[in-house]
Amino acid sequence: MTALFVALPGNDLMADKLASLCGGERGGIETRQFPDGETYLRFRVDPTGRDVVLVSTLVHPNEAFLPLAFAAGTARELGARQIGLVAPYLGYMRQDQCFQPGEGVTSRHFAALLSQICDWLITIDPHLHRYRNLGDIYTIPASALHAGSVIADWIKHNIGTPFIIGPDEESVQWVSEIARDCGAPFAVLHKRRLGDRDVRIAPDGLNNIREATPVLVDDIISSGETMLEAIRLVKSLTTSAPIAIGVHGIFADGSDARIEAAGVTLVTTNSIPHASNRIDVANLLALAISKQLRRYSA
Ligand code: R5P
Numbered sequence: 001m002t003a004l005f006v007a008l009p010g011n012d013l014m015a016d017k018l019a020s021l022c023g024g025e026r027g028g029i030e031t032r033q034f035p036d037g038e039t040y041l042r043f044r045v046d047p048t049g050r051d052v053v054l055v056s057t058l059v060h061p062n063e064a065f066l067p068l069a070f071a072a073g074t075a076r077e078l079g080a081r082q083i084g085l086v087a088p089y090l091g092y093m094r095q096d097q098c099f100q101p102g103e104g105v106t107s108r109h110f111a112a113l114l115s116q117i118c119d120w121l122i123t124i125d126p127h128l129h130r131y132r133n134l135g136d137i138y139t140i141p142a143s144a145l146h147a148g149s150v151i152a153d154w155i156k157h158n159i160g161t162p163f164i165i166g167p168d169e170e171s172v173q174w175v176s177e178i179a180r181d182c183g184a185p186f187a188v189l190h191k192r193r194l195g196d197r198d199v200r201i202a203p204d205g206l207n208n209i210r211e212a213t214p215v216l217v218d219d220i221i222s223s224g225e226t227m228l229e230a231i232r233l234v235k236s237l238t239t240s241a242p243i244a245i246g247v248h249g250i251f252a253d254g255s256d257a258r259i260e261a262a263g264v265t266l267v268t269t270n271s272i273p274h275a276s277n278r279i280d281v282a283n284l285l286a287l288a289i290s291k292q293l294r295r296y297s298a
Contacts, residue, residue: 003293004047006075008056008068013273014088014282015055021286022293024053031067041070048079051293053086054118059250059272061091061110072117082296085118086285088271089248093127094220111137120296122288124271124281125219125247129170143292145284147247147269148174152181154267154279155215159243163212167191167201167230174247175217185212189230201229206237214242221246221268224255231262243267249274 004027007015019026027045034040052075056068072083092110095103111134114121121142126134134142155162155178162184166175168191179186187209190202214234221227227244234242242264249256249268256276259266270277 001050003051003053003289004045004080005053005055006043006047006071008054008064008071010273011055011057014057014086014270014285017280017282018053018055018086018286018289021282022053022290027052029071039067039070041067041074043071043074043078046078047075050080051082051084051297052080053084053289053293055086057089057272058087058091059089059248064091065110065113069113069117082119082293083117084120084122084289084292084296085114086289087121087123088269088281088285089250090121090123090126093131094129096127096130107131108137112139115139120292122285122292124269124284125174127219141292141295143288145281145288146174146177147271147279147281147284148177149181150269150279150281150284151217151245151247152178155182155184155245159213159215161212162215162243163187163209165189165206165209165214165216165230165234167216167218167226171218174219178217184215189233191226191229193226197223197225199225199229201226201233206234209234209238210240212238213240214238215245216242217245217247219247220250221248221255221259222250222252224251224253224259227259228255228262231259231264235262241265245279246276248272249276 003024005019005024006027030042095106164179164186166188172188192200245267266276267278268276269279269281
């Protein structure tokens with residue numbers, strides 16, 4: 001029997017695409033809130049004996065987790081054969097170290113919770129900074145795909161003379177790959193984060209930017225402060241309007257509007273639904289899902 005693709009609220013578009021690309025069936029769930037805020041959930045298609053793929057981007061993980069856990073638990077109870085989770089954006093990855101005594105390393109706790117409810121996980125560019133790979137914290141098979149090639153493709157088709165810029169040292173991993181795939185020069189800036197919404201960036205490596213279109217690429221745009229600080233710097237060096245690309249556009253506190261108000265074209269992948277989605281990661285995900293379904297069934 002074909003796999004059943006089930007969207008958690010807000011994930012219908014991606015689940016439709018994935019079901020169609022993987023030749024699966026689109027299975028719905030009904031969810032609503034009781035007057036006290038608790039969640040009601042019912043499978044519309046029987047998952048008994050089926051391979052179930054739950055699709056839930058984890059951009060607001062606190063709200064997303066319980067419905068996801070209920071969907072996985074219900075599928076398990078009803079006799080699903082395997083339960084996979086496709087989370088195009090995986091939250092809680094940035095809290096990967098105890099910076100102050102007593103702090104929770106919540107990336108580990110979140111990984112433990114997800115590992116309990118699903119049989120495997122597929123995501124895109126999780127924030128792997130201090131962890132080598134997802135296996136450091138996940139106890140289920142967990143694959144981290146890279147959006148670098150689809151981003152490079154978009155740049156090649158849409159920007160004549162790009163100069164790729166990573167706003168901080170952590171971005172070197174994706175910026176160098178994208179620049180290589182586009183045959184473009186690149187620079188990685190040096191960032192100091194002084195607070196959740198306070199970052200400073202030094203202008204290293206931007207000497208030859210004048211003749212090119214600056215293309216800033218970051219994995220996550222959340223408060224937008226990293227991107228905005230890099231944009232301020234780039235705009236002081238060139239009159240070309242910059243492009244800002246985020247793999248995952250979270251846009252906390254309306255940062256999308258602030259970035260666009262700076263005269264910048266905002267581009268994101270559809271790992272999180274947003275008006276700036278120009279780069280489709282569905283094919284990338286579908287390939288990995290098909291492989292994982294085969295592997296699990298073998
Ligand atoms: C951090 O190192 C990441 O790569 C991003 O630069 C960061 O998460 C962006 O966050 P914000 O938009 O809040 O500055």
